[in-house]
Amino acid sequence: MRCSVLILLLFGLAGCFGPVGGTIPVVTTDFRYSNAGGFGTQNAGFLSPGQMFVWDIQNNELEPVTTLQIPLTSKSPATVAGRQSSTGVSGLNITGIPSELSGQEAVIEASIAAQSTYSVVGASRENYSETLTAAAEFIRTMVAAGENPDLVFHPRDDNYRIVIINSVLRARNVNLSVGGIDATDSTRIVEISLNSPIGEVGSLKIRSGANTTCGAEEQSDQYPACFFSVLIRDPHYEPGNPLLQFRVKYSPKERLPEAFRRLR
Template sequence: MKKFFILTVANQMLLGCQSDVIRPSFDYASTSLGVYNSGLLNVGQLFVWDMRENTLTRLDEIPFPDTPTSKTNPTTLVASNISSVGFSAGIDSAVKANASAAIRENVSIQVNSGSREEYRATISLLSNEINRKKAFGEDVDNSWLLRRSAEPDSQLRYILVRGLVTSDKAELVAKNTAGGELALVIPGGKGGNVKVDLSKEALASCTGSRSPCFLSFQVLKPFINENGNYDFEPVRGVPASKIGDLLKTL
C-alpha cells in the first residue's frame, strides 16, 4: 500500500528537482460537515440541475425564516473525509488520485465556534414562494423551468441549500505536521515525488463571526399534485461530493 507522509523542512531539501509542487483548491469541497461554502451561498438558494447535461443553473433565493428550526451550541467541530478537491489543468490523473487520497486520509478542517443550523418545512417554503411569484405575475413556469421539470420523464431536479455550519474561524490541520509546514509528499510520475502544498488555502469563507462555512442540501423532484399545483418529492442518495462538483461549474 502506498504511504503518504508529511513533508518537513529537513526532508524538503532531499526532494531536489525530482519534486513538483501542486496547490489544490478546496472550492466547494465535500466534507463530513457538508460542502465547503467557498461561494458564500445562503440558505434558501435554489438551483435547477439538468441530470442529462450534468449542468447546474442558479435561480432565486427562497425566503427562509430568520431563526433556524434547530441550532446547536457553538463548539469545536472537525470536518474530515475531505473529497472533491480541485486541481489545476494539466496535472496527471494518477497524481490527482494520489493527492486526493492523501488529503482524504491526512487532512481535516478544524472549525472554531462551529454551530449547525437546519431548517425544516422547506417544501412548504418553496411552494409558498412559487405562489407568491405567480400572484405578482412572474412566469416561474418558464423562468424556473417548472413546467418542464414536472413532466414524468424529466431529467431536471432542484437543489436547495437547507442548512449551514457557521463558524468564527476554520483552518486546515494535517496529521503529524512537523517543521511548521503544511504540505504532503505523494508519489509522482516517472519515479519522482510531488509536493502537495496546502499552505495557500486560507479558508477565507470561514473567517468572521458566524460565517456560513459549510452547506447541506436537499434534492427535490417536482410533480403536479392532485390539486393541480406544483409539489416536490425529496430525492435520496445524492452524495454531497456530486453537488460540490456541480457547484464548481457555476
C-alpha cells in the same frame, strides 16, 4: 502466476512516481465547496440559508433562482473554546497533474483527501424547516404573476433537480490543513506522501487553488456560515394534480461540489 502479476503491478505503480530524490511534482487542489464529513459543504461563496438553485445534472450546472424565507428551527450553542475536526474531506478539484502521473488520478485524489482536515472553532449549527412549503409558495406567486414555472424548473425533464440550502454551520474560525500543515492560504505549498495498496510510493506538492479562510472579525460575535447542507428534490407533476410537486429521486450528489465551483 496471479501473485506474480500483482507484485509486478504494484512495483510498476511505485515506479510511476519517479525515483527517490527526483523533482517532486506540484499540483493545484481546489478545496472550494469540498465536502467535510459532519460539517457539510465548504461555503466558498458565503451562500445563505434558503438559497434555491435549479440543477441541470446532465451538464452539472446550477442556476440561482431565489432566496426563500424559511424559519430557523434549531440552533446549537457555539463552543468557542472547543475545536472540532473533520477528516472526511471529498469533492476536490485537482489540476496540473504532470504527464508522468497520468493514470494515477485516483491515487492522488485519495491521498490528498486522506491527509486533509478541516478544524473549526466556535461551531454553531442552524437548521431550517418548511423548505418545500416555501418553494411551493414561491411557485404559486410565479403563477399569480403570470409566469410559467415550468420554464424555470423543467418538471417534465428528468435532467433537472432543485437544490435548497437548509442548514449552515457558523464558526468563529476555520482552518484547513493538508499533511498537518496549514493550507488555508492559497499561496501555501505543502508536500504530502502518496499512498497506494502497497503503502507510501512517493511524494507530491500541493498548492491550494483558492483561499478557504472563513471566520469572524476580532471581537465580533457574528459568525459567518462557513459550511452548508442542502435539500435536493425532483420537480414533477403527479397525474391529475396541476400543482408542481417535489419528490425524492436519484441525484449525483458527488458532482455538486464542481457545480457550485462553476457558479459565477
